[in-house]
Amino acid sequence: xxxxxxxxxxxxxxxxxxxxxxxxxxxxxxxxxxxxxxxxxxxxxxxxxxxxxxxxxxxxxx
Numbered sequence: 538x539x540x541x542x543x544x545x546x547x548x549x550x551x552x553x554x555x556x557x558x559x560x561x562x563x564x565x566x567x568x569x570x571x572x573x574x575x576x577x578x579x580x581x582x583x584x585x586x587x588x589x590x591x592x593x594x595x596x597x598x599x
Contacts, residue, residue, distance in 0.1 A: 539564075 539558050543551040559565050
């Protein structure tokens with residue numbers, strides 16, 4: 538559960554903080570993924586591609 542404290546009726550700032558916290562925890566990306574059904578084969582393909590990107594990034598940094 539994400540909590541944001543509103544101080545001195547600064548609602549705009551509280552909304553920005555909430556959005557930043559949601560992005561950090563991956564809530565928005567999770568909602569985007571679950572908006573449409575993804576076939577299991579497409580899910581595996583996406584995860585495999587992400588793993589390859591991570592591996593290439595890690596190898597290039599060493």
